[in-house]
Amino acid sequence: MGRVVLKVENLVKYFPVKAGVFKRTVGWIRAVDGVSFEVRERETFGLVGESGCGKTTVGMTILRLYEPTSGRIIVDDEDTTYFFFPKWKARRYISNTYVKRFLAEGEGIVEKLEGVDRRYAEIFFKEAKKSPRKFISILLDDLEEKRKNFRKEMQIIFQDPYSSLNPRLRVKSIVGEGIVVHKIAGGREALEKVKTILEDVGIPANYMYRFPHEFSGGQRQRIGIARALSLSPKVVIADEAVAALDVSIRSQIINLLEDLQREHKLTYIFISHDLAVVRHISDRIGVMYLGKMVELADKKELFSNPLHPYTVALMSAIPIPDPTRKKQRIILPGDVPSPINPPSGCRFHPRCPIAREVCSKEEPLLRDVGGGHLVACHFPGGLR
Amino acid sequence: MTALLEVRDLSTYFFLSEGIVKAVDEVSFTLNSNEVLGIVGETGSGKSVTVKSIMRLVRVPGKIVKGQVLYKGQNLLELSERDMQKIRGKEIAMIFQDPMMSLNPLYTVGDQLMETIVYHMGYDRRKAYMRAVEMLELVGIPEPEKRMNSYPFEFSGGMRQRVVIAIALSCNPSVLIADEPTTALDVTIQAQILELMKELQREFKTGMLYITHNLGVIASIADRVMVMYGGRHVEMGLTDQIFYSPKHPYTKMLLRSVPRVDKRLEKLESIPGQPPRMLDTPPVCPFLPRCPRRLERCFRELPQMVEVEPNHFVRCFNPMD
Numbered sequence: 050m051g052r053v054v055l056k057v058e059n060l061v062k063y064f065p066v067k068a069g070v071f072k073r074t075v076g077w078i079r080a081v082d083g084v085s086f087e088v089r090e091r092e093t094f095g096l097v098g099e100s101g102c103g104k105t106t107v108g109m110t111i112l113r114l115y116e117p118t119s120g121r122i123i124v125d126d127e128d129t130t131y132f133f134f135p136k137w138k139a140r141r142y143i144s145n146t147y148v149k150r151f152l153a154e155g156e157g158i159v160e161k162l163e164g165v166d167r168r169y170a171e172i173f174f175k176e177a178k179k180s181p182r183k184f185i186s187i188l189l190d191d192l193e194e195k196r197k198n199f200r201k202e203m204q205i206i207f208q209d210p211y212s213s214l215n216p217r218l219r220v221k222s223i224v225g226e227g228i229v230v231h232k233i234a235g236g237r238e239a240l241e242k243v244k245t246i247l248e249d250v251g252i253p254a255n256y257m258y259r260f261p262h263e264f265s266g267g268q269r270q271r272i273g274i275a276r277a278l279s280l281s282p283k284v285v286i287a288d289e290a291v292a293a294l295d296v297s298i299r300s301q302i303i304n305l306l307e308d309l310q311r312e313h314k315l316t317y318i319f320i321s322h323d324l325a326v327v328r329h330i331s332d333r334i335g336v337m338y339l340g341k342m343v344e345l346a347d348k349k350e351l352f353s354n355p356l357h358p359y360t361v362a363l364m365s366a367i368p369i370p371d372p373t374r375k376k377q378r379i380i381l382p383g384d385v386p387s388p389i390n391p392p393s394g395c396r397f398h399p400r401c402p403i404a405r406e407v408c409s410k411e412e413p414l415l416r417d418v419g420g421g422h423l424v425a426c427h428f429p430g431g432l433r
Numbered sequence: 434m435t436a437l438l439e440v441r442d443l444s445t446y447f448f449l450s451e452g453i454v455k456a457v458d459e460v461s462f463t464l465n466s467n468e469v470l471g472i473v474g475e476t477g478s479g480k481s482v483t484v485k486s487i488m489r490l491v492r493v494p495g496k497i498v499k500g501q502v503l504y505k506g507q508n509l510l511e512l513s514e515r516d517m518q519k520i521r522g523k524e525i526a527m528i529f530q531d532p533m534m535s536l537n538p539l540y541t542v543g544d545q546l547m548e549t550i551v552y553h554m555g556y557d558r559r560k561a562y563m564r565a566v567e568m569l570e571l572v573g574i575p576e577p578e579k580r581m582n583s584y585p586f587e588f589s590g591g592m593r594q595r596v597v598i599a600i601a602l603s604c605n606p607s608v609l610i611a612d613e614p615t616t617a618l619d620v621t622i623q624a625q626i627l628e629l630m631k632e633l634q635r636e637f638k639t640g641m642l643y644i645t646h647n648l649g650v651i652a653s654i655a656d657r658v659m660v661m662y663g664g665r666h667v668e669m670g671l672t673d674q675i676f677y678s679p680k681h682p683y684t685k686m687l688l689r690s691v692p693r694v695d696k697r698l699e700k701l702e703s704i705p706g707q708p709p710r711m712l713d714t715p716p717v718c719p720f721l722p723r724c725p726r727r728l729e730r731c732f733r734e735l736p737q738m739v740e741v742e743p744n745h746f747v748r749c750f751n752p753m754d
Contacts (some may be wrong), residue, residue: 295476304701
């Protein structure tokens with residue numbers, strides 16, 4: 050099992066609902082409501098759920114294309130949450146998250162902590178000598194550098210290969226932009242790099258002076274992948290990266306992603322609504338429903354022993370390309386409720402075939418039922 | 434016995450400034466009542482244009498250049514537009530992919546249901562209202578009388594698709610054409626809609642053309658399957674034949690390239706190359722450039738549909754064993 054490269058802790062993202070002439074905030078869309086998970090080095094972590102479950106928001110928030118409402122995003126034992134905050138907000142965040150706790154607990158806390166907390170505590174007590182101001186300035190010192198580095202290490206592949214490539218740039222500029230911006234290489238050397246990457250993803254290098262419209266959907270997605278890989282990132286988030294592609298092209302791209310992962314030692318977060326694709330490509334899988342993580346387990350474990358009723362229903366709802374396997378489908382009644390006003394207790398209870406009274410009152414916590422199999426349900430395994 | 438719907442050598446071309454796109458090229462098939470024929474194919478294979486041609490909904494620069502569409506023995510391509518309007522919705526109804534596009538956002542669901550019923554069945558408004566409520570109830574919309582006054586935006590995607598199904602079935606059509614009706618929906622909602630369509634199809638003994646690119650959906654709903662590629666039908670047979678003993682190399686490779694929920698495949702088999710560019714295609718097998726089993730003969734002539742076992746037809750000189 051690899052080292053943890055990305056840790057998402059209690060991630061919350063609310064979007065305001067505005068109404069009226071003055072655009073007053075009248076409510077909140079709770080797109081992501083307290084999601085935690087870890088991604089290990091060189092694995093593929095699959096995030097699966099239906100539309101509106103918040104899986105894309107999780108991806109976008111990790112990349113700080115959205116600012117998180119609360120929670121922490123830790124990359125390689127570095128808290129990246131405040132990287133893209135304005136200065137005042139970053140100060141407040143560091144003070145609230147670390148300084149107050151460190152001051153309250155005293156130096157003895159260092160031994161009890163691990164990971165990023167321990168590192169920061171050591172900086173606080175040793176380097177900054179308990180001075181909050183000094184501590185904050187140490188953390189914010191090379192923020193520009195940190196931001197740039199973060200952008201380099203975290204990349205994304207988008208769903209739609211048509212709208213995600215700038216139609217007015219040639220392929221060489223699309224793929225080479227990052228290489229130039231991050232001063233990895235310039236001039237001829239940059240061009241060579243672009244060539245190698247394009248060949249890696251199966252686009253002939255002499256195509257690099259073409260524009261996106263000259264390519265088919267599958268080829269465009271390859272260009273999008275080349276762009277994501279151009280900076281040798283640590284983590285690549287693939288947000289529905291194969292959903293828009295035809296079946297025969299989809300399998301090409303899935304195989305390509307798998308090959309690239311091996312060659313470039315990549316870590317993927319693979320976001321998809323398609324459980325079959327997620328099953329194929331992932332090592333561990335998290336199932337989301339209405340802004341919550343409802344189940345998280347190893348792929349093998351999840352498919353042989355799904356415990357959350359939603360996971361079971363989701364699996365049984367997928368049509369299998371095999372006519373004799375006309376199995377008994379579990380048909381969930383109704384629709385996914387609105388994330389503005391999510392149901393009380395367990396958010397799945399209005400559609401759950403085994404819901405009891407407690408389910409509408411108490412929210413089940415995500416807990417380990419053994420072997421790293423996490424599930425948020427009062428009656429795990431109650432539906433088969 | 435004459436088939437309910439018979440399509441013979443249907444060809445629809447699009448005349449563009451760059452050249453001619455043979456979107457549908459000599460496609461033939463039959464559909465009987467109380468039968469579901471699945472049409473499966475990828476983007477650009479011509480499956481949607483085929484059914485649009487049947488309904489005569491192809492617009493310029495597209496043109497139906499030849500062929501016959503026989504509905505109960507009557508050639509729809511020879512009817513006047515006026516007579517055709519009596520067929521659409523009444524005899525042959527259609528469900529489209531995106532329910533938001535097929536419902537008018539400015540009219541209530543009730544109005545839209547009743548419009549169809551009044552036009553085709555000649556009911557008065559009171560009777561049409563009763564029928565509309567009955568239909569909404571049939572497709573599983575709770576509190577149908579209240580929902581008659583709702584606008585499409587007040588419904589969720591799955592509910593909207595139910596309304597579209599209600600409209601399509603309101604005049605008891607003999608043929609129902611469903612063009613990717615569940616593609617825009619989530620899997621749990623897709624399961625609901627599929628179940629509903631199967632149930633209603635059996636109840637009314639409708640002949641149904643079900644178009645999709647999703648092999649899983651086809652396997653669960655179709656009695657027979659037609660596989661299309663590059664504007665041509667390349668294989669046709671009973672669902673079991675297509676899934677268990679596919680004869681066309683394309684069908685076989687397509688089936689192997691789908692990731693499965695029910696089992697782990699080591700590596701997905703992928704079909705090399707790109708889907709065909711449809712411009713000015715030569716009269717050979719459209720799959721030729723990507724085919725691993727091609728023969729020299731394939732470069733010279735187009736194979737015809739050959740019956741390899743009862744009910745199972747394939748267009749290939751070198752079919753799989």
